[in-house]
Amino acid sequence: MDYSNWYTVDNVAKVFLASINRRDTRAFRVSCTLKEPVDPEILQQALDMAVEERPQFQVFIRRGVFWHYMEHTDEQPKVTEEHRRPCPIMYGYEKRSKLHYRVTYFGRRINLDMFHALTDGNGGFEFLNIIVGNYLQIKYPGKLDEITTHKAASADELAEDSFKQFYGKSKGMAMGPTNKVKKVYHIHGMLLPYDQLQFFEVHMPVDEILKRSKAAEVSLSSYIGAKLMMAIYQDMPALSRSKPIAISMPVNLRKFFPSETARNFFNSVTITHVFEGGETVETLAKMFDEQLKSELDPEKIAVRMDNYEKIEQLMFVRLVPLFIKNPVVASGAKKQKNTITATVSNLGKIDVPQEMKPYIEGYSSFCSTSTLFMTLGTYENDLTMGIASAYNNTSMLRRFLQGFSSEGIDVTVYATEVTR
């Protein structure tokens, strides 16, 4: 083990490390379903090869006096059959000397559960595709030798803390008036007992949804975000209807900055709306799309990113010991969470080399939450929604999915069983 090989954690990871709990484990899962059952021995070999390609994830996260840090380890990941909930806890006292990601299989599915402090969905999907690519290469020797499943980036580029690298790009830019929302609506009802989350994997044909979103002249994210907002509104008790609904959407900052990092590099924008009563999905989708486009203005993105990083750069903040910083960051994260109703993360189109497609049926993803988190991803003509819900009440989700099925769209739902 090279003890001198260590990294500081990025500013998003600091929030995840401070606000982890048994329900919201701050982990995410990306999965790939193959067209045939997974062979665990081949998967182990594929993972061993992938580890050499992405050594950035071979770390233990440790507590320093002032900050957490990531320490390189020789610990090798072991492939096991899935027997836990998606997004299990992967950091804490009990996981001290364990890697912060896990590769499991179940039937035809390969799962990669990762602690969000290591990387974001983009990095997670890339690592999963490396594993799947290696798996298929070993399984079908000679057929897929020429495929490339990841970007050509140096080790330094992959390990780069891009928040620091691109800090200061907003100098001289003004954020403009921010529409800060104080009290937003939270989905009503009890939370699931025993810190559970219920996971729903929903499949729909992409072309059907795209047809509708194009007719409404909005993007797919805006259309689905508006549909979700509408379902939340319809499920709201009458007395709460004056409260705004806020949908948070993580933004991949690699689209705005030339970064190849395998670590976290995202930010979130929030779309809010107070219903007046006469909205239709189409008008709501237009409003959603306009707000989203305005929030995705590169200048605003740069300012927002710098605002977070600026706090970390203050010497006063840096000199405060971690045991004081952690509860402060956790309370800030909790306050931030109170300003959103649900989160929708669009991972976009999942691209794999053409040669791999005959062996892959689909992809899915989930992210832990203490409220409701929906991930979106498209592969071929399959739109997959990975919904994690902390609520016992499923009426809002029922309304949301019925909104699609009542329009004649073929909706298929898979779900985990929970104790209610």
Next chain:
Amino acid sequence: MRKCSYCKVNIGGNLKACPLCQSKLSAGQAGPEEPYFPKVVHHKGVSILLKILVFVVLAAVIGSRVVDTRIIKTEHYHFSKPIIMYAAVVLPTAYTFYKNHKSIPMIIFRAMVIACCTVAFTGLMFDIMELAVWVIVPLIVAATVLANFVFCFVDVGFSEDSLICILLNVIIGFTAEFYFMIRGIEMPFWWAVNKIICMTTFVAIVIFKGRRLYIELVKRLNI
């Protein structure tokens, strides 16, 4: 694939009820499929041993307090006070062991701090302060240093923690010496022995594990 006739969506996997409306799903023509997600046993509570310990300790505290203050009416030594004090030590110690069982050096270091405080308090309660602070405490500190010295040469996951613990032990040794110096007290024999052990192990660490100690300090003190 079965269909929920209420929600009008297809339900995959082997679920018995619709996950959206919880109504029972009919077997359908094709019947239930293979499970899509494994059945998960989720609720892992606190260890039963820890619960028994907490119960026994708290029962002893309540019992001794009642006997001490309500049943024995004559003038007597209030034995419930040390019992409460030991309970206040035992419970956090047990919790630390339960939660932090991976890093042995850290457990030993914390146990040492708790043991030293307990010994000092016992000395105060039973009027044996000199024995407690002049003899037992330095011996506990020295034993911890030696244990961590061994651990830092064993190349396991917690070796680096033992380096830091030795450093903290050395700081404790120096603090004691500083205390004796400013109070103008001659250093007690066992504290002198402790100082020798702390200093020699520290020198050995610097010579044999100096680079690792330096890297550990840089990592942990990074601002």
